[in-house]
Amino acid sequence: MVKQKVAIVATGQTKHRSRRRDVNISEMIYEAVKMALDEAQLTPKDIDAVVIGNMDHFEGINFSEMWTGIESAPGYLKPVVKVATGGTTGTSLAAYGYYAVASGMYDKVLVVGWEKINEGGATTGIVTAFDARWERPALAGALGPLALMASMYMWEFGVTPEQAAKVTVKNRRNAANNPFAHLQQPNMTVEEVMNSPVISWPLRLHDCCPQSEGACAIVYAGEGVARKISDNLAWVKGVDTGHYYTYGGDDVMHKYPAAKIASTRLYKKVGIRNPLKDLDVAEVYEPSSWAELMWTEALGFCEYGQGGKLLDEGVTEMGGELPVNPSGGVIATNPIGATALIRVAEAAIQVRGLGGKRQVPDVELALAHGFGGSVWADLMILGKEP
Amino acid sequence: MSEDKYFHGRIRVPYRHVAGAYAGRFIQEIGNNKRIMGVKCSRCGKVYVPPRMVCFACFEKMKEWVEVGKQGTVKGFTVVNYSTPVMPLKPPFAYGIIELDGSNTGFVHIIKEGDPKKLKVGMRVEAVFKSNPEGNILDIEYFKPV
Amino acid sequence: MSEKKEEPFTINWLTDLPYRYALGPVASKFFRVLKESGKLLAIKCRKCGKVLFPPRSVCADCLVEMTVDDMVELSGEGSLDGFTVVNYPFVDPNTGETRPFPYGYGAIKLKGTDTWMLHFVDETDPGKIKPGMLVKAVIKPKNERKGTLEDIPYFRAVEKK
Numbered sequence: 001m002v003k004q005k006v007a008i009v010a011t012g013q014t015k016h017r018s019r020r021r022d023v024n025i026s027e028m029i030y031e032a033v034k035m036a037l038d039e040a041q042l043t044p045k046d047i048d049a050v051v052i053g054n055m056d057h058f059e060g061i062n063f064s065e066m067w068t069g070i071e072s073a074p075g076y077l078k079p080v081v082k083v084a085t086g087g088t089t090g091t092s093l094a095a096y097g098y099y100a101v102a103s104g105m106y107d108k109v110l111v112v113g114w115e116k117i118n119e120g121g122a123t124t125g126i127v128t129a130f131d132a133r134w135e136r137p138a139l140a141g142a143l144g145p146l147a148l149m150a151s152m153y154m155w156e157f158g159v160t161p162e163q164a165a166k167v168t169v170k171n172r173r174n175a176a177n178n179p180f181a182h183l184q185q186p187n188m189t190v191e192e193v194m195n196s197p198v199i200s201w202p203l204r205l206h207d208c209c210p211q212s213e214g215a216c217a218i219v220y221a222g223e224g225v226a227r228k229i230s231d232n233l234a235w236v237k238g239v240d241t242g243h244y245y246t247y248g249g250d251d252v253m254h255k256y257p258a259a260k261i262a263s264t265r266l267y268k269k270v271g272i273r274n275p276l277k278d279l280d281v282a283e284v285y286e287p288s289s290w291a292e293l294m295w296t297e298a299l300g301f302c303e304y305g306q307g308g309k310l311l312d313e314g315v316t317e318m319g320g321e322l323p324v325n326p327s328g329g330v331i332a333t334n335p336i337g338a339t340a341l342i343r344v345a346e347a348a349i350q351v352r353g354l355g356g357k358r359q360v361p362d363v364e365l366a367l368a369h370g371f372g373g374s375v376w377a378d379l380m381i382l383g384k385e386p
Numbered sequence: 387m388s389e390d391k392y393f394h395g396r397i398r399v400p401y402r403h404v405a406g407a408y409a410g411r412f413i414q415e416i417g418n419n420k421r422i423m424g425v426k427c428s429r430c431g432k433v434y435v436p437p438r439m440v441c442f443a444c445f446e447k448m449k450e451w452v453e454v455g456k457q458g459t460v461k462g463f464t465v466v467n468y469s470t471p472v473m474p475l476k477p478p479f480a481y482g483i484i485e486l487d488g489s490n491t492g493f494v495h496i497i498k499e500g501d502p503k504k505l506k507v508g509m510r511v512e513a514v515f516k517s518n519p520e521g522n523i524l525d526i527e528y529f530k531p532v
Numbered sequence: 533m534s535e536k537k538e539e540p541f542t543i544n545w546l547t548d549l550p551y552r553y554a555l556g557p558v559a560s561k562f563f564r565v566l567k568e569s570g571k572l573l574a575i576k577c578r579k580c581g582k583v584l585f586p587p588r589s590v591c592a593d594c595l596v597e598m599t600v601d602d603m604v605e606l607s608g609e610g611s612l613d614g615f616t617v618v619n620y621p622f623v624d625p626n627t628g629e630t631r632p633f634p635y636g637y638g639a640i641k642l643k644g645t646d647t648w649m650l651h652f653v654d655e656t657d658p659g660k661i662k663p664g665m666l667v668k669a670v671i672k673p674k675n676e677r678k679g680t681l682e683d684i685p686y687f688r689a690v691e692k693k
Contacts, residue, residue: 024406027439034445044445060401060547074445120401123622132395132553133563134586136626137681138637138652140618147616148639148650155613155663201617201658245592249639249648250584254614391560392552393680398628403543413541521541 003104005386007226007233009219011345012036016182016214016333018118025059025116030072032215032338033112040219040229044074047219048106053083053093053113054337058125073112086129087142087285089113090216090340091370091378095239097220098380102236107222108229113341114215122211122336126373135247140200142287142373143208145248147200150290153254154202156305159293161202163308165193167289168206168331170317175328177357180342182212182333193289207289214335216342223386234348237365237381240266244375251375256298259369259377263299266379272365275300275322276315279381280363281350282324283343285371286331292316292324298377299369318360326350326358340370344380351382408437411451416526417519424489426450435489455487456513457532462492465502474524480505484529496528504531548628558587561600567679570671572606574645583645606644608669609690613648614639615661640667640687652686666690 012035014020020028037043050073054064061068065075065082073080085092090113097111123141130139139145153159172188175181188206196205220236221229242262244251251257263275272278284299286292293307301322302310310316316324327346330339347366349355363384370378405413408425415423424433425448427441433452434441441448463482466473478500483492498514499505511529519525555563562573575587579594583604590597615638624631636653654670655661667687677683 021404022407023439024404024409027406027408030440030447034447037445057397057399060399060403060545071442072440076442116404119403120399121623123620124399124625127622128397128399128625131586132551132626133393133555133559134681135650136395138650140620140631140637141622143620144616144618144637145650147618148614148637151616151663152614152639197619198617199620201615201619203616246588247586247647247650249650250592251647253639391555393555393559393563395551395553395626396549397551397625398546398548399623399625400628401545401547403545405541405543410541 002102004102005223006098006101006220006236007223007386008236008348008382009221009226009229009233010036010040011348012039012217013180013342013345014214015180016212016335018182018210018212020116020213025068025114026072028116028213029068029112029114029215032114032217033072033074033110036110036217036219042108042219042229044076047074047078047108047110049079049100049109050075051081051083051093051097051100051109051111053089053341054115055084055086055089055125057120057128058122058336059116059119073110085372085376086374087287087336087372088340088370088374088376088378089337089372090342091344091368091380093341094218094344094368094380095241095378097218098236098239101220101222104222107225109220110217111220111341112215112217113338115335115337116213117211117336118213129373131247143200143203145253145373146288146291147203149254149294150202150288153290153294156254159290159305159308161194162190163312164207164289164293165190166311167286167292168193170311171286171325171329171331174318174326174358175332178327180333181328183210184328184332203288203290209287209330209334212333212335214333214338216338216345218341218345218348232352234351234382235384235386237383238266238270239380240269241379242377248375253375254294255304256294256375256377258375259295259298259371260300262377262379266381267300270381275367276302279322279365279367281326281347281360282322282367282369283327283346284324284329284369285340285343286325286329287334287371289331291371292329295369295371296324299367323360326355326360340378343368343370347380347382351384406439408439412437413521413523413525416515417521420515422454422456422486422513422526423451424454426452432490433488434491435486435493452488454489457510458484458486458493460497460505460507460509460511461485462507463497463505465500465505475528482511482529484511495526498528498530546628556589557600558589558598558603561603562587563679566683567677570674570677572608572642572669573603574606574642575603578602585642585645585647585649604644606642608642608671610640610642610649610667610687611664612638612653612661612667612687613641613664615653615658617656617658636686638667638687651684654686654688
C-alpha cells in the first residue's frame with residue numbers, strides 16, 4: 001500500500017576503474033552524488049534522508065556510513081542509514097530509498113552505493129560473510145559458487161561454454177557505448193574468451209566480472225515534488241525481493257529460486273503477462289557470463305535450459321526483442337556496493353531516453369535486477385508512466 | 387563429557403587504505419618542502435587544514451591551495467600521562483587542537499609540553515619538522531610552545 | 533586542478549580479530565560425534581520430513597524448531613552434482629595468508645538428505661569428473677580429529693570395483 005508514487009529524478013555515476021588512487025572513499029562518493037544533485041538542480045539542504053550502501057568488510061571499515069556517508073553523501077544532520085546485503089546491496093538500497101518516499105515520510109531521498117575494492121579484497125570479504133563453522137573453510141568467495149552453478153547448469157541442460165562466452169562478447173561490446181563502464185571491449189570475440197585462462201572451471205577469465213572501484217547515486221522524489229524537479233522522470237512501478245535459505249546448498253542454486261518467485265510476484269503486481277514482450281529492456285546482475293543465461297530463465301524470459309538458445313537467436317542483443325544489459329552489465333563493471341544500484345540507474349536512464357549510444361529505442365518499461373552471493377534477488381520495474 | 391561449545395575462529399585480513407590526492411599532497415609538502423598547505427573554498431573562503439576535497443558548507447570541490455603559517459593558536463588540549471608502545475612521544479605530552487595562522491579549521495597534533503600548568507587555551511605553538519620525512523603525519527614531529 | 537597524478541600515501545592496516553562462535557546444541561552434537569566416531573549427522577524436520585545438511589535448529593520452510601533428537605546418521609556418500617577447480621589466489625580470512633590453490637570444490641548431494649554440501653573434492657582435473665558420480669567423505673584418523681569441519685578434509689570418488 002503506497003502513500004505516494006515515486007519517481008527517479010536524477011542519477012550520477014563515477015567513471016568506474018580498477019583503481020582510483022587519486023581519491024579516497026569520501027571523495028569518490030562525492031563525484032557520483034554531485035553529478036546526481038547537479039542534474040536535479042538540488043543542494044544538500046533539499047535532501048530529506050540518505051541511504052548509503054557498501055559491504056563494510058571489503059574495505060575494512062566497520063561503520064562506513066559514519067565518515068564516508070556523512071560528509072559526501074551528504075548526510076550531515078539528516079537521517080542516514082546503511083544497507084549491506086552483499087551483491088544485492090545496490091538494489092536493496094534502491095528498494096529502501098523507494099520505501100522511504102513511497103511511505104510518505106520523506107519527499108526527496110538520496111541513495112548512494114559505492115565500493116573501493118582494492119583497499120581490501122572481494123573474495124576475502126565475501127568469505128567472511130559466510131558461516132565460519134560450516135562454509136568458510138572451503139568457500140572461495142563468489143567465483144567458487146558461481147563456477148559450481150555453471151557446472152550444474154551445464155550438466156543439467158547441456159549449455160556450452162561457447163554459448164556462455166557470447167554473453168561476454170555482447171556485454172563488453174555494449175559497454176563500449178557506455179562512458180561510465182570499466183571494461184569497454186568492442187572487439188571481444190568468443191575465441192578470445194575461450195582462450196583466456198581457466199580461473200575456476202568452467203569459468204575462464206573473460207567469463208568473470210572485474211573488480212571495479214566506483215560509486216553511483218540516485219535521487220528519488222515523491223509525486224508531489226517530482227514534476228517540479230524534472231519533466232523527465234522514471235516512475236517506480238513496483239519492487240519485489242526474494243531471499244534464499246541459509247546455506248548455498250539448501251536449494252537448486254542454478255535455478256535461482258529467489259528470482260523465480262520474486263519476478264513472478266512482481267510481474268503480477270505490475271500487470272506484466274509476458275516479460276519478453278511486455279518489458280522493453282532489462283539490466284540484470286550477471287557476475288559471470290553463464291549467470292546471465294541462467295538469470296534470463298529464472299526471470300521468466302524463457303524456459304529453464306533455454307537461456308543459451310535465447311542469446312543464440314539474438315533476443316537479448318541490442319536490437320533484439322528484449323535487450324539485456326545495454327550498459328555492459330556486471331561483466332563490464334563491478335564496484336560491488338554500487339553494482340546493483342547501477343542496474344537501477346541504467347534502467348532509469350533507458351526509460352528517460354538519456355542512454356546516448358546505448359539507448360534502446362522506445363522504452364516504456366525497464367527491469368532492474370540485483371543478485372548477490374547469498375543467491376537473493378531484488379527486482380524493480382521502472383516505467384514512463386506513473 | 388563437556389567440551390568446546392564454541393568454534394574458535396579468526397578474521398585476519400590485510401587492508402591498504404588510500405588517502406587520496408589531497409591528503410597525499412599535504413603530506414608531501416610537509417616532508418619535501420617543510421611547509422603546511424591548506425585548501426580554500428572559492429565560494430565561502432574557508433581554509434581547511436588538513437586539506438580535503440569538498441567544502442563541508444558549500445558542497446563544492448575546492449581547488450585553491452594556500453600555504454598556512456607554521457605557527458598557530460591552541461584551541462583545546464589534553465595531557466597524556468600513560469604509556470603504550472604506540473605513543474609517538476614519551477609521556478607526559480599533550481595533544482592539541484591547533485588553528486594554524488591562515489586556516490579556519492582545527493588541526494589535531496602533538497604539543498611537546500608535559501606540564502599542564504604551562505599549557506593554556508590561546509597559547510601560541512610552532513611546528514617542528516622531522517629531518518628525515520617518512521611520508522606520514524609525523525613528518526611534523528610535534529608542535530612546540532613559542 | 534586536483535586531477536594530477538599525485539602519489540598518495542597509503543595506510544597499511546591488518547585486521548586481526550579472534551572470535552568465539554557459539555555452536556548451539558545441534559552443531560555441538562554434530563562436531564562431537566564427528567570427532568568421536570567419525571560419523572556425519574544431518575537433521576530431519578518433524579513437520580515436513582526434509583532432511584537438512586548442515587544440521588541446524590530451525591526448518592526454514594516450517595519455522596519448526598528441531599532438537600538433537602531429530603538428528604540422523606549419514607553414510608557420508610553422495611553424488612557430485614556440481615564441480616569446479618578454484619584456481620586463483622586470495623587471502624584466506626581464517627589465516628591472513630593466501631589459501632593454497634588449485635583445489636577441487638564441489639556440490640555434493642549427500643545420500644539421505646535434501647540439500648547439497650559445498651566442500652573440498654580431492655581432484656583438480658575436470659576431465660576425471662563425471663556429472664553425478666559417487667563420492668564419499670574422507671574422515672581424518674581419530675587421533676588427528678579436532679571436532680571441526682577440517683576433520684573432513686575432502687570428498688573423494690568411490691572406485692567402482
